[in-house]
Amino acid sequence: MKKILLVCIMIMSMLASACGNVEMTSNPNTSSEPKPETDESIIPKNTTEYCTVERINLDSETEKYFYGTWKVEKLLGFANSWNDASEYPTGQKFIGDEIIIKKDFFSSKGLKNYKKYQYELKNPLYEITATCYNSLSFYRLYKIDIPDLNENDVVKAVGISDPSTELRIPAGLSFLVVNNDRLILLSEATIFELKKLLIK
Template sequence: MRQKMVVFAVIFILSTCLVGCSNYGIKNEPAIESSIETSASTVEDAKKEESCIPGNTSEPFIGRKDLDSETEKFFYGTWSVEKLLGFADSYNDASEYPTGQKIIGNQIIIDKDFFSSKGLEGYKPYQFELDKPIYEIEEIHYNADSFYRVDKIDLKSLNMNDEVKVLSVSDSSTGLAIPASFLDVNNDRLLLVLEATVFELKRVTE
């Protein structure tokens, strides 16, 4: 009888321990999940913070030089004005601030030996047709902060580490630049700048 009592007592103690361990595990699950969530949140915050830090802090190029072959390959073609992106800090242009909608859908032809902005039908001051135009890189910025500091154009669609080239078009007979320029973003996006207004361009494919 005494042996049975001892066995029963041992079984009772073991059962109590098992229940206690089980409850301990359940109680601590939220803490584990919370720790995982906190860790994931920290990693995400760190990534966001990194995206705001320029990866290339080289000084921008300011001057004039010929287009390189990669820029030429990207730049040449027929482009259509797709949408208005924003404005520089000053709004002294002729493109009907603040919408500029008359230019949407108009086309610009950029070829090695020919340039035409006659397609900008709504704005005569920006209509040019040039034989043997001079295309030049006037600025190269290696991050969005650098571009803003020099050109005072805050474009929300630019990422911090985008490389931005400012391209000019000049009349070879006079050497004078037209009152419009282009922004080449990573040889992937082309933006049109009409003095203080910026538009996104889209390549026209045949």
């Protein structure tokens, strides 16, 4: 129940961030009401101050890096809002497992110890759901400390959806692409470093 609640809170947080940039329009039935003034000082001058939260297709550079067979290398930590150490105290049930990410195929069946992660999709939908332009903006949105994340690193959250329903994989499984040279598995409130395998 706590896991479901956390996922709902994270989704609501992302939606609230996305709605924060929507401009209010006046209702014709209440046109006599004064229009609130916009405080220009709260609007970021450039994208480095925040995260953009919108669903977009993978760009070619991210796509090229993202596709491959990945091995779970090590546990990196937990979200500060909810520590899942009772389930993954050392990541021992994930370390060494593999995930396949291809343009026309996705499989998380290599995460052998968890039935809820047993997905295999043909022609999956990959989308960038948020882009954070530095470590501070990433932390503000996700409340997760990624070790070795530099101040100006760009982090893209990538979600995977079933093409037949266009619904996200419901098990709380997603990915964080850092500068298109580092991939992190986000399993609900826990993060793991992934290493790309060279398949001959």
